[in-house]
Amino acid sequence: MDVTERLRAARSLLFVPADDRRKVARAWTSGADAVVLDLEDAVAPARKQAGRQLVSEVLPATGPLRIVRVNGTDTPWAAEDLRMLDGMSVDAVMLPKASPESLSAVGDEGPPVIALVETAAGLRRAYEIASHARVVALALGGADLGAELSWAEDAAAEELLHARSVLVVDSAAAGIRAPFDVVHLAVGDPEGARVEAERARRLGLGGKLCVHPRQVPVVNTVFAPSQREREWAARVVRALDEALELGSAVAVVDGKLVDAPVARRARATLRAAEAHSASSVTTSKEAQCN
Ligand SMILES: CC(C)(COP(=O)(O)OP(=O)(O)OC[C@H]1O[C@@H](n2cnc3c(N)ncnc32)[C@H](O)[C@@H]1OP(=O)(O)O)[C@@H](O)C(=O)NCCC(=O)NCCSC(=O)C[C@H](O)C(=O)O
Numbered sequence: 001m002d003v004t005e006r007l008r009a010a011r012s013l014l015f016v017p018a019d020d021r022r023k024v025a026r027a028w029t030s031g032a033d034a035v036v037l038d039l040e041d042a043v044a045p046a047r048k049q050a051g052r053q054l055v056s057e058v059l060p061a062t063g064p065l066r067i068v069r070v071n072g073t074d075t076p077w078a079a080e081d082l083r084m085l086d087g088m089s090v091d092a093v094m095l096p097k098a099s100p101e102s103l104s105a106v107g108d109e110g111p112p113v114i115a116l117v118e119t120a121a122g123l124r125r126a127y128e129i130a131s132h133a134r135v136v137a138l139a140l141g142g143a144d145l146g147a148e149l150s151w152a153e154d155a156a157a158e159e160l161l162h163a164r165s166v167l168v169v170d171s172a173a174a175g176i177r178a179p180f181d182v183v184h185l186a187v188g189d190p191e192g193a194r195v196e197a198e199r200a201r202r203l204g205l206g207g208k209l210c211v212h213p214r215q216v217p218v219v220n221t222v223f224a225p226s227q228r229e230r231e232w233a234a235r236v237v238r239a240l241d242e243a244l245e246l247g248s249a250v251a252v253v254d255g256k257l258v259d260a261p262v263a264r265r266a267r268a269t270l271r272a273a274e275a276h277s278a279s280s281v282t283t284s285k286e287a288q289c290n
């Protein structure tokens, strides 16, 4: 799979403070689909240069996708972050507090952008953000958005529903992949992360931001079609193909009507299953080579 396909299929994006050599080393073997080397909130102002230095040293040629989160374009650090990335081979840049204006500031040329929607103004303009030429995915920044909107500290389903749905709809309308869900801040609670991820997937999100390696397998499992879903999808596609051969546009599978949109969903499930198994093969082959 090439980088574009891998960005489209990614489920887990693991953040790691860019100035923490030990954690960065561990992140590459976490099983995450992508590692996000964070120069923004995980790195103290006095350590920004140390973070950039480590980023320039540690990017492996193989393994998980390599993403760098730069500082916001309204900060004194962004210009230097972006200059550093100019000469480097990263798979994507993550832009915090994304807005049409901050996207103009990073320009039309360069690696793909994952836009973090985490301000009220950004949420209102999510479709414009998703439509920018470099943007390949949106991600929801629940910590920043929650602080701005005074959500409860343990914000969950109700508080997140509107923002999650806006991102799902605006991503689909702009023709980009399904968005990434918020980070689950309780790093010792992978079960909580699972519940949150399952809820997000039901709403149509396609993956989740992670802040600890133990969240990664949970997220990878939730956002991949299960065996049961794959079997259902195969039965649906077969049943509708057989029906069409007999001149009918409908069939019944497991007691439920199957027609064109149901078959479209089933084909998407089969494509996702194939992409995830191809990307696991790629990653494990690369791990063997390292
Ligand atoms: C939250 C943490 C600081 C906790 O770290 P720690 O106390 O070291 O946790 P553990 O003892 O449980 O760690 C066990 C081992 O795992 C390694 N580890 C931990 N976290 C990571 C990680 N993210 N990547 C790679 N490796 C990790 C530890 O080093 C231990 O290994 P070892 O040393 O070999 O024993 C920490 O989890 C952390 O720093 N997380 C990421 C923080 C971060 O990047 N934050 C910014 C992104 S979130 C955000 O900004 C949200 C968004 O913008 C919004 O607004 O919503």
Ligand SMILES: [Mg+2]
Pocket (backbone or CB within 6 Å): 041, 096, 118, 141, 143, 144
């Ligand atoms: Mg944030």
